Structure formats: C-alpha cells, structure tokens
Amino acid sequence: MSIAPDLPTVFLWVLAAVLFGVAVVKGEGRLGEAFKATSKLLGMVVFRLPLALMLAGFLSQVMPSDLVGSSIGAETGLSGVVIASVVGGLVPSGPFVSFPIALTLFKSGAGMPQLIAFISGWGIFALHRILIYEWPLMGLRFTALRFAASGLVPPLTGLLAMALMEVY
Amino acid sequence: MLTPGGPMLSFPLVLALKAAGANTPALITYLTSWALLGVHRVVMWEIPLFGTEFAVVRYLVSLPMPILAGLITTALIARMKPVT
Numbered sequence: 001m002s003i004a005p006d007l008p009t010v011f012l013w014v015l016a017a018v019l020f021g022v023a024v025v026k027g028e029g030r031l032g033e034a035f036k037a038t039s040k041l042l043g044m045v046v047f048r049l050p051l052a053l054m055l056a057g058f059l060s061q062v063m064p065s066d067l068v069g070s071s072i073g074a075e076t077g078l079s080g081v082v083i084a085s086v087v088g089g090l091v092p093s094g095p096f097v098s099f100p101i102a103l104t105l106f107k108s109g110a111g112m113p114q115l116i117a118f119i120s121g122w123g124i125f126a127l128h129r130i131l132i133y134e135w136p137l138m139g140l141r142f143t144a145l146r147f148a149a150s151g152l153v154p155p156l157t158g159l160l161a162m163a164l165m166e167v168y
Numbered sequence: 169m170l171t172p173g174g175p176m177l178s179f180p181l182v183l184a185l186k187a188a189g190a191n192t193p194a195l196i197t198y199l200t201s202w203a204l205l206g207v208h209r210v211v212m213w214e215i216p217l218f219g220t221e222f223a224v225v226r227y228l229v230s231l232p233m234p235i236l237a238g239l240i241t242t243a244l245i246a247r248m249k250p251v252t
Contacts, residue, residue: 008215008223015211099213106218115218116226120233123203133179138186138195146196149240153200153233160229 048096056100065108072118074111081158084114088121088154092128112165117158124150178202192245197238204230 023030072080072087084105091098098119106115125147134143182195190198205227214223 006219008220011220012211012215095209095213099217103217112222112225115222116229119214119226120204120230123206124200126203137179137183142192142195145192145241145244146199146237148244149196150200150233150237152240153204153237156236157204157226157229157233161225164225164229 052096052100055097056103059101059104060107063104063108068105069109072105072110072114074109074114076111076114077162078155078159080111080114081117081155081162084110084118085121085154085158088118088123089125090127091122092126098122098126113158113161116161117154120154120157124153193238193241196241197234200237201234204233 020031020034023034070076072084074080076083088098091101102115102118102122105118110118130143130147134146178199182199185198186195210223210227214226
C-alpha cells in the first residue's frame with residue numbers, strides 16, 4: 001500500500017471527521033465515550049489484525065492462483081458464483097479470517113461478482129455461527145427455515161453484480 | 169443493518185426480539201440484513217481492502233436481499249401450516 005492517500009482512505013477520514021464533529025456538537029460526554037469505545041476496539045484489533053494480515057500474506061503464497069482463476073475468476077460466470085457462495089459459507093470464522101481469505105482470492109484472480117457471492121455466502125451461512133449460536137439459541141426449525149429462505153441469496157447477489165457490471 | 173458487533177451481540181438480540189413477540193419472517197429479515205448490510209464491516213474491512221467501488225456494488229446488490237429472505241420465509245411458513 002502506498003503512502004499517498006487513495007480514495008477509500010480519504011473517504012474514511014472524512015467519515016471519521018464528520019462523526020467526530022457530530023459527537024462534539026451533541027456533547028454530553030459523547031466524545032469521551034467514543035474514545036473509550038475506540039480504545040476498547042483497538043485493544044481487540046491490535047493483536048488480531050497483524051495476524052490477519054500475515055494470514056493473507058501466507059495464503060497468497062499457498063493459494064494456487066490458477067485454480068482460483070479457473071474456478072471463480074471473472075469469466076466463470078454462474079458456476080463461479082455458485083462455487084464462491086458455497087466456499088464462503090464453509091469459512092468457519094469471523095471477519096479476521098474471512099476477509100484476509102477474500103483479499104487473497106481477490107489478488108489471485110477471483111472475479112468481482114464471485115467475490116461478492118463469497119462474502120455473502122460467508123455472511124449468511126458461516127457454519128460456526130450456525131453451530132455455536134443459531135441452532136442452540138433459536139432451534140433447529142428456525143435455523144432450517146432461515147437456511148431455506150436465504151439459501152439463494154449469496155448466488156443472487158453475485159448474479160445481480162454480474163448484471164450490474166454488464167450495464168456499466 | 170445498524171447493529172454493530174459480532175454474533176455474540178446479534179443473536180441474543182434476536183432471542184430478545186423473539187421473546188418480545190417478533191415473528192419469524194421479521195427475525196430472518198433482521199439476521200439477513202445484519203449478515204449482509206452491517207455498516208461496521210463495510211467501513212472496517214471492505215473499503216480499506218477492496219476499495220469504495222467494490223463496497224458500493226456489493227452493498228447495492230445486497231440491499232433487496234433481507235426483504236426477499238423475509239418474503240420467502242412467509243411463503244414457506246404458509247406452505248408448512250396445512251401439513252403440520
């Protein structure tokens with residue numbers, strides 16, 4: 001990554017500055033609370049983020065990029081979207097693992113619609129979440145119902161992205 | 169969509185909403201929305217890693233999905249009732 005501020009970084013700075021302003025104007029100790037929440041989050045991230053970045057680095061060396069390109073590359077269309085949805089759903093972890101994986105796939109030649117399907121698949125199915133939270137807390141019927149109702153969603157997001165990119 | 173935080177936060181909330189009388193399609197709409205449209209995830213991960221364009225496209229195509237999942241749930245429940 002370069003030192004020169006790119007568009008995403010500028011956007012994040014502007015967003016942070018605007019929210020800072022809102023917190024100042026609204027007052028009532030909001031600013032202090034905001035910094036407290038930030039440091040709490042930072043404490044959580046500071047150990048995990050370097051690990052996540054290392055994970056992405058190592059993965060990029062291990063991941064067979066020709067396989068990525070041929071299975072979920074931009075030209076694989078619907079089949080790539082479906083594969084990416086399923087693979088995304090099988091990632092059994094939080095964003096600190098799934099996003100480095102997504103980044104590695106991105107760098108190894110995954111297409112944008114396929115990557116969107118991957119992230120949707122992870123968000124919707126994430127196996128560990130179903131096993132740890134959803135099934136025990138909400139019951140099998142609810143889990144099965146949600147699975148059935150949102151099963152088509154990850155491929156659909158990929159297909160919509162494909163359609164959107166055609167239009168552009 | 170506006171609930172920040174991981175599953176240890178969202179699932180207890182869903183449980184509380186259920187206890188408060190929220191119906192199943194609404195809960196599934198909420199969970200789908202949390203999974204796809206969480207703003208904190210976009211700001212923390214997607215914009216820095218994949219760029220604004222990717223984040224915007226992904227958000228746009230995901231917008232209708234929670235409502236779709238809720239509607240499918242309603243349809244599924246309606247179909248199940250006569251059988252059970």
